[in-house]
Amino acid sequence: MGYPHKPHPKETVLLSKHFGEVDARTYKGWVKRGGYEVLHQVLTMEPSKVTDVVKESGLRGRGGAGFPTGLKWSFMPKEKKKPHYLCVNADESEPGTFKDREIMRWTPHALLEGTAVAAHAIQAEVAYIYIRGEFTEPYAIMERALTEANAAGVFGKIKIHLHRGAGAYICGEETALMNSIEGKRGNPRIKPPFPAAFGVFGMPTTINNVETLAAVPHILQNGAAWYKRLALSSPKSTGTKLFSVCGHIQKPGNYEVTMGFPLKDLLYELCGGMPPGRTLKACIPGGSSVPILNREESERCLLDYEGVVEQGSMLGSGGVIVFDDSADMVYQIMRLARFYAHESCAQCTQCREGTAWATKILERILAGQGKAADLDLLLDLSENMTGKTICVLSDSCAAPIVSGIKKFGSEFEAYLSGKKHPVLAA
Amino acid sequence: MSVTAHPAPGTEEYQPVFTGKILDQLHEILTRYPAKQAALLPALWLVQQARGWISDRNMTEVAEVLGLTPAYVKGVVTFYTMFHQHPVGKHFVQVCTTSPCNLCGAEAVVRALLDATGAKELGATSPDGKWTVIEVECLGACGFATPVLIDDDFIESVTPEKVPQLVRKYK
Numbered sequence: 001m002g003y004p005h006k007p008h009p010k011e012t013v014l015l016s017k018h019f020g021e022v023d024a025r026t027y028k029g030w031v032k033r034g035g036y037e038v039l040h041q042v043l044t045m046e047p048s049k050v051t052d053v054v055k056e057s058g059l060r061g062r063g064g065a066g067f068p069t070g071l072k073w074s075f076m077p078k079e080k081k082k083p084h085y086l087c088v089n090a091d092e093s094e095p096g097t098f099k100d101r102e103i104m105r106w107t108p109h110a111l112l113e114g115t116a117v118a119a120h121a122i123q124a125e126v127a128y129i130y131i132r133g134e135f136t137e138p139y140a141i142m143e144r145a146l147t148e149a150n151a152a153g154v155f156g157k158i159k160i161h162l163h164r165g166a167g168a169y170i171c172g173e174e175t176a177l178m179n180s181i182e183g184k185r186g187n188p189r190i191k192p193p194f195p196a197a198f199g200v201f202g203m204p205t206t207i208n209n210v211e212t213l214a215a216v217p218h219i220l221q222n223g224a225a226w227y228k229r230l231a232l233s234s235p236k237s238t239g240t241k242l243f244s245v246c247g248h249i250q251k252p253g254n255y256e257v258t259m260g261f262p263l264k265d266l267l268y269e270l271c272g273g274m275p276p277g278r279t280l281k282a283c284i285p286g287g288s289s290v291p292i293l294n295r296e297e298s299e300r301c302l303l304d305y306e307g308v309v310e311q312g313s314m315l316g317s318g319g320v321i322v323f324d325d326s327a328d329m330v331y332q333i334m335r336l337a338r339f340y341a342h343e344s345c346a347q348c349t350q351c352r353e354g355t356a357w358a359t360k361i362l363e364r365i366l367a368g369q370g371k372a373a374d375l376d377l378l379l380d381l382s383e384n385m386t387g388k389t390i391c392v393l394s395d396s397c398a399a400p401i402v403s404g405i406k407k408f409g410s411e412f413e414a415y416l417s418g419k420k421h422p423v424l425a426a
Numbered sequence: 427m428s429v430t431a432h433p434a435p436g437t438e439e440y441q442p443v444f445t446g447k448i449l450d451q452l453h454e455i456l457t458r459y460p461a462k463q464a465a466l467l468p469a470l471w472l473v474q475q476a477r478g479w480i481s482d483r484n485m486t487e488v489a490e491v492l493g494l495t496p497a498y499v500k501g502v503v504t505f506y507t508m509f510h511q512h513p514v515g516k517h518f519v520q521v522c523t524t525s526p527c528n529l530c531g532a533e534a535v536v537r538a539l540l541d542a543t544g545a546k547e548l549g550a551t552s553p554d555g556k557w558t559v560i561e562v563e564c565l566g567a568c569g570f571a572t573p574v575l576i577d578d579d580f581i582e583s584v585t586p587e588k589v590p591q592l593v594r595k596y597k
Contacts, residue, residue, distance in 0.1 A: 247525075
């Protein structure tokens with residue numbers, strides 16, 4: 001539901017049903033709501049059968065990449081020769097995204113239950129939930145829930161541990177996350193080897209996002225066929241998705257809708273539209289790492305993996321950043337570039353240098369010192385930052401720059417020609 | 427920069443962090459991982475919670491406790507932005523100014539905080555030693571712009587108007 005707002009009739013509340021209910025945070029309160037019933041059944045099932053149900057449901061990763069969850073689980077060795085691990089990615093740091101935070105704050109047991117189900121499916125006896133360091137409140141709530149659930153003995157042989165990050169966006173990249181758990185700098189690893197073969201501590205590992213795992217118990221409870229029917233457009237995108245809407249919008253918050261829901265309806269109906277007197281200029285539909293959509297594209301966009309690609313962007317994490325006609329796109333793109341420059345792990349030259357130079361050039365333009373060739377320079381730089389590095393952080397920095405210049409070129413030109421006054425000091 | 431286990435001339439003798447309860451906590455943490463090194467981030471958090479920041483000598487102690495080298499520990503400390511390598515004010519304030527919050531006026535919140543706390547400058551500590559304010563990238567609460575983290579308290583929807591009262595609560 002549109003927490004902190006009342007649920008809208010057009011929402012399909014599954015994961016967010018108990019947002020705002022303080023009692024749902026306790027073990028007793030969760031059991032009263034039907035919690036942990038599925039886990040009891042699952043722990044008696046053959047692990048491969050659990051994976052089959054999730055595979056059949058069409059569930060895809062909610063962290064950003066949209067990889068089929070059941071398929072990912074099936075990559076783990078069938079015959080267990082070494083310890084298997086599950087890592088839960090709760091390092092939610094993608095600008096515009098704040099859904100995993102709400103899942104952990106309001107329904108910590110939903111995540112714990114999903115984690116235990118996944119651990120059983122991949123035959124892992126240990127699961128680490130990696131929570132970003134800044135999430136002090138979700139961490140405390142998760143810790144309390146874990147203590148209560150452990151006391152009730154619901155996880156069988158599975159051990160779940162919380163691991164606190166310490167301020168690094170890049171640790172949300174799965175291989176960086178594993179390095180961080182191992183007590184290393186959060187540098188992403190070159191793949192292959194893939195985590196299912198050589199993951200955390202060199203053992204077979206699966207990494208799943210919080211929202212993905214919170215959906216899993218619902219699938220096992222209601223069946224794959226039921227979940228597959230939750231699709232308004234493409235049959236390849238199933239289930240519900242939490243969209244975090246923020247920026248220039250009347251009612252920011254998390255909204256849960258069925259895959260394929262129109263972005264236009266989300267913005268104008270569920271979120272109450274732009275602030276009074278303002279109109280929509282642009283929208284980033286999937287967290288800051290995906291290309292910017294202009295107004296027309298946004299209003300045509302259907303929110304599922306295929307629908308957003310059709311409009312030239314990606315569904316990503318479902319973090320929807322809204323820009324109204326008062327937004328200075330050049331300034332906002334500079335802020336995003338600055339974010340990536342700050343968060344680059346600095347392993348790869350294209351990223352370390354590219355994110356920093358892109359930021360400097362954008363700042364120069366905003367300070368009225370831009371050169372005529374700067375836009376070409378930015379595009380050239382962006383090309384060298386795309387598809388050339390160990391992870392996609394540098395690609396993510398290039399995405400808003402390239403789409404921004406393409407769609408809002410006149411705003412850049414206004415600074416370059418001196419029509420618009422500089423907003424940064426030279 | 428030198429990393430040494432011995433006290434610098436003129437300073438008091440080093441008091442180890444990992445004794446008593448904190449050492450017990452570390453031992454419990456070690457049972458969660460198959461490798462000692464994995465307890466590095468948790469150990470550094472324990473140090474920062476106990477001392478407010480992580481000095482070179484703290485890093486050497488952590489290295490000794492976990493069987494690592496001081497240089498390795500320093501390499502990890504410097505990677506993660508939440509670990510303080512210098513003392514900070516009694517209250518440490520982190521304000522999100524990334525795009526979504528920026529659109530909603532985060533920069534005005536920063537100015538109000540610098541003013542109300544007397545810290546004046548980002549990263550500097552106020553003359554009374556009480557406040558350090560920094561800008562941070564995305565705090566992951568974009569729908570509750572502008573989020574501010576004061577020590578371990580996560581405060582949502584801060585506006586410049588709310589700042590003076592908020593600051594008074596911590597005085």
